[in-house]
Amino acid sequence: MEWETVIGLEVHVQLRTRTKMFCACRTSFGDPPNTNVCPVCLGLPGALPVPNAEAVRLGAAAALALGCTVRHTSVFARKNYFYPDLPKGYQISQFDQPLATGGRVAFESPERGRVQVGITRLHLEEDAGKLVHDRFPGKTAVDLNRAGVPLAEIVSEPDLRSPAEARAYLTTLRQILIYAGASECSMEQGSLRVDANISIRRPGESRLGTKAEVKNLNSFANVERALEAERDRQMGLLDRGERVAQVTLLFNAASGQVKQLRSKEESHDYRYFPDPDLPSLVLDEAWIAERREALPELPEARRSRLELALGIPAYDARVITSEVPLADYFESVVAQGVDPKAAANWVMGDVLATFNETGGFPVSADRLAGLVSLVRAGTLSHQAAKRVYAEMAHSPDGEPAAVAERLGLVQVSDQGALTGWVDEVLAANPAEVARYRAGETKLMGFFVGQVMKRSQGKADPKGVQPVLAEKLK
């Protein structure tokens, strides 16, 4: 039977601030437990929240980057439930008056080509603490360093039609948020988390089926896997004529299975009401306009600029803009006068490999530009240049010319030297010389290769061929 999958995502991202959402504690990751805490984030009697201006700015930047309308008035609300990681017994969030509403994100769907997903809302809230279950027998340990860290929750419309599409949307969303400077979006450090709602219906039906919520999705790959597992489970139920119940599920990455969750999700009565400790968040038109002005160039815009202004292929532009630092690096190299396509090849090849390995650029854009110009001038072969690059990446001191010199890789086009190597090669390969002279001219490549080898790559291949041709006459 045919089914249509309907998916909406709720994405929590940590906003890139120094301090927490409602207190002046550090947000740093990996500190000893319960060291970044104060009366506010411990939920002590008498403590009061005061919102972080930077979190509001970054939340607004994220919202604008996602095409949302930032509301002039939004309201912090208390979401009430008990959990040991929630110090106050309520989470300060936003409910019926969120920071921003009504955005959209365009991306390439693996099945449907270019599609748009609606962004229902973006709101600000505080994170809970961390629970550790495996450290003390029979106990759960509570670390409140994370409690109060600022989050933006980004809720999409149920516009996604497959698990793979959900993943592609997430990739695009992540890129936009990083470009906007709103979040680092690191799943490892917990600064991006995903909950998914998924339901199944007949194609063409407008009503949504009963949805399940899948939580604990700790990588984009797992989002896709978990949604596939849940889609298959729901389709199986419906195929057997059974009904899908509204449930909350946890994904177990090890088993690839989803499992029903109990505890707090049992009673979904959060008793939201406006937080009386916090007056409304009022943002005027000028402030919002200022945030819009301050937005950096977003991935879409940058991609098309690189394509149109620099004339590099669409594929190259997509790879290069996938990471902000990579695109910045590429543009710096081009700014040195390097041919964009040559720069793109380098950036997508050796540079990207180094970046993935080290997270940085040990060979500065200046030096890469210098290296490329040595190739262009015929001073280095492409092969030699790759060796110089590797050397510079390994020990980042020295200009490319000096490194090439040190490695003895500077290309030789001096006639005397070339003739010497050619003579040696011809003398060492009399049989091939005879065959060439008998008309087997495709052996020219063999001779050039031998000369390159004998010269340890230093011979200028463009100079070698005329000398060989002359000698083999």
Next chain:
Amino acid sequence: MSIGRDEVLHVARLAELAVRDGELDRLVEQLNRIVDYVAQLDRVPAAARMAEPFVPGPRSVALREDVVDPVPLARPPAALAPEFADGFFLVPRHGAMEDS
């Protein structure tokens, strides 16, 4: 409107309050008395009620700049906690939380 025993127990569960033995009937009676009393707000005609809620104090929230400056603790979490070890607050193991 009247609140039944089940409803009182449900609300007590939401509020994580143990209801003591023999206390329930009296609680049901008292809560009904209070809820009946506050229900007199129904006498204010809906048309007269203000659309905008009234909130005293500043009209808009004053924000704090993003500077690390927490109010210092005169005594550490360990000195406050009923159960604490190696920097952590401890609670009984919660089965349903083990996967998260």
Next chain:
Amino acid sequence: MSASAVARETGARLAAAQPLNAVLHWSQDLLDAEAARVDAMRTRGPLAAVPLALKDNIVTVEQPTTCASRILEGYLSPFTATVVNRLRAAGVLIAAKTNMDEFAMGSSTEHSAYGRVNHPADPARVPGGSSGGSAALVAAGVVPVALGSETGGSVRQPASFCGVVGMKPSYGRVSRYGLVAFGSSLDCISIFSRNVMDAGRVLSVMSGHDPLDATTVDQAPMPMPSGLGDLRGLRIGLPREYYPEDLDPGVAAALQSTREVIRDLGAEIVDVSLPHSPFAVPTYYIVAPAEAAANLARYDGVRYGPRGAGPDGDIRSLYQATRGEGFGAEVRRRILVGTYVLSAGYYDAYYRKAQQVRALIAEDFQRVFASGVDLLLTPTTPTPAFRAGEKTADPVSMYLADIFVCAISLAGLPAVSLPAGRSEGLPVGAQLIAPYFQEERLLAAAAAIERALPAEAEVR
């Protein structure tokens, strides 16, 4: 007189006042340490060597803060309230932490886990509440000033019962940082004193924006009061809803004589109406419990406070035992009511409706003040101090003790209760209400009336 000498005398008075059960924590050592600090101050502050008692819901590092609840038994705060820091910088000695209704929920100070407070003039009666301990200490002359907190009249009402001045500032005038929250949109740290000037001096020191409390208004502290008030040319409104037919005759008589004093001082008296004020108590008993239910969720036995042992040994069992055993009956009732009115299906019928009526109540005041009325005069309480045990069986009858103070709290306005005479030996209070942030006008008028009122005289 040196602060050290004041500390010794205050200590002696605190020891002698023990039968009132008005104090939860004090020690001569701490009082002496406070005095040594004040005596060492290089400049003499505006409240130098003034001993002051704090309601036990205002946190200090040195003494426990229990809110008169078992759930905070022995709790020592790791930080100090903003108001205490400001008062200390002005030279105040923190003398004691006072008894109260548990978490400030009550109107008689009978709902304390540490026993009820006795009325200073008649131990069979209550001092009012919830700040009954602070009221009793000032009335008994143990300290000249004490802080209480108001959520729905918890300072004005006991001030009226005990025959002292009770002053509630505008919401947003004084920082709540370090005041244990009950109803956050209503809570105001407020002042008991023996005269209006002292209340003004304390308010001046405490008031002003606090970067740690987002609900404080960004305004400079109130200036020190000059003490010379004049009523000439003022229009003082009498809202008819506050003078019901069945008003206690003693209270009615005290208000009658207050009106005459005001007229003699040159003010014009006008009749006004606040038609939604009769809905203040039911509105309050939705809004305050709703906020309280959330504010009191933090007492879960995880991070501080004593922990109850649940029968099942799991986290829910721990929560329910800690909270079930730690909170007293009135607090549990209000948590349940507050949870109920916010719960799914009931929010619109209760909480939203209460918010709407609250706006009407506040608008009534705005309209009357905008019509050229400068201040309002009402009784503070419908009766003088009632007997202990009289209203504990029926929670609603207790709530009605706040019938004339609740609306002002809902509207966030400043008000003061003045001793206006005695009825059968028991004090009666008159309440003056001012527009938002008009504390200077309020205190100047109150001081003028205070000078002319025979506060200790029998009114009938």
